Structures are given as structure tokens and as C-alpha cells.
Amino acid sequence: MSRRKKEPLRPLTEGERGALAQMSRSQAAPAAEVTRAKLLLLVASGSDYQGAARAVGRKSGDAVSALVGRFNREGPAALTPRHGGGRRRAYGEAARARLAEAQREPTPQQDGTATWSLSALKRALRGAADGLPNVSTYTIWEVLHEGGYSYQNSRTWCPTGQAQRKRKAGVATVTDPDAGPKKS
Numbered sequence: 689m690s691r692r693k694k695e696p697l698r699p700l701t702e703g704e705r706g707a708l709a710q711m712s713r714s715q716a717a718p719a720a721e722v723t724r725a726k727l728l729l730l731v732a733s734g735s736d737y738q739g740a741a742r743a744v745g746r747k748s749g750d751a752v753s754a755l756v757g758r759f760n761r762e763g764p765a766a767l768t769p770r771h772g773g774g775r776r777r778a779y780g781e782a783a784r785a786r787l788a789e790a791q792r793e794p795t796p797q798q799d800g801t802a803t804w805s806l807s808a809l810k811r812a813l814r815g816a817a818d819g820l821p822n823v824s825t826y827t828i829w830e831v832l833h834e835g836g837y838s839y840q841n842s843r844t845w846c847p848t849g850q851a852q853r854k855r856k857a858g859v860a861t862v863t864d865p866d867a868g869p870k871k872s
Contacts, residue, residue: 695757697731705732707764721767727752728759779827783820787831789813 700708711717711725723744730740737749737756746752758766779787790809794801801808806825813819813828832838836849849867853860 693737694753695760697728697756698760700728700732704764705729708732711767718769720769724755724767727755731756779820779823784831786818786820787813787823787828789816790828790832790837 708725708729712722712729714722723746726744727740727746730743731737731752735743737752739749741747741749741752755766789812790804794804794808794812796802799808799812806828809828810823810825813823814821849864851862851864853862
């Protein structure tokens with residue numbers, strides 16, 4: 689005999705049921721979200737937590753119980769995974785925006801360099817009055833890559849898919865239209 693459900697699934701609205709059904713059939717959505725949608729539909733159709741878990745290849749009904757409770761509180765937002773463990777980000781969005789220092793052209797007198805490197809960016813950010821005193825080169829590298837920047841042959845950070853080329857008429861910015869597909 690199974691235990692009594694502490695928090696049974698609330699009745700689903702037609703919109704929620706349709707969204708869950710669509711998500712459960714999705715080929716493009718993340719697998720975790722598809723599995724969660726299937727679990728909720730199974731529970732809504734009358735399956736117990738253990739039976740629903742086994743139907744999607746899980747062993748324990750405890751996680752299903754937690755998912756049902758979260759769905760009752762948050763609605764369809766419960767399908768998206770939260771922070772999965774590990775260390776949380778040390779810098780918020782404002783600090784990460786400050787890391788966009790690479791967009792500024794360095795001045796040799798002030799920054800001590802004519803082109804940005806990770807070490808030069810770290811020195812500039814740590815030394816600035818509104819800077820980040822403990823920022824690492826890895827954090828700078830990570831934020832630049834998230835922003836679509838890469839370290840080009842010219843030894844400076846520039847947007848991916850754009851390059852400066854010397855032409856007879858002067859320097860021209862060349863844009864690669866396939867930069868997005870190449871990057872992923």
C-alpha cells in the first residue's frame with residue numbers, strides 16, 4: 689500500500705494541460721523539461737508518483753513528489769531547471785557589464801598596452817576606481833565568450849565574425865555571415 693500524498697497535484701487548466709502535452713512531445717526542448725512535463729501529465733492522469741517515475745525511467749517517486757509540489761506553487765515555470773549545484777556566480781549582471789572593458793580601445797599611456805590581452809584587461813579592471821579588485825583572467829575570458837567575443841590573430845578581443853582587413857582604401861571591417869553557425 690502506498691503512502692498518502694502530502695501534496696496532491698492541483699487540477700490543471702486546459703492551457704496548462706496543452707502546454708505540458710506540447711512540451712512532452714518536443715524534440716527541441718531540453719530533455720529534463722520534457723521528462724518533467726511527462727511526469728506531470730502522468731500524475732494528472734491518475735498515476736501514483738512511483739508509477740509515473742518508473743514510466744519515464746526513474747527509480748524514485750520522491751522527486752516526482754517534489755516536482756508536483758513545485759508545480760502547485762509555481763505553475764509551468766516549475767519545468768525549467770534551477771541552479772544544479774556547484775559554486776554560484778561571484779559577479780552579478782552589473783559587474784559582468786563592467787567586464788565589457790574590452791570594447792574600449794586601450795590607451796598605451798594609461799593602460800600600458802596598445803592591444804588588450806587577458807592580463808592587461810585584468811590589470812585595468814583591478815586598478816580602476818569602479819573596477820573589480822579580485823577578478824580573474826578566467827572570469828574575463830568567460831564573460832567575453834558569452835558576449836560573442838574571441839581572441840583574434842590581431843591579439844585583441846573583437847566580436848566573433850568580424851575582422852579588420854587592410855585594403856588599398858584603408859582599413860575595412862569584414863563581417864562573416866556564417867559566424868553564428870560556425871560558433872555553435
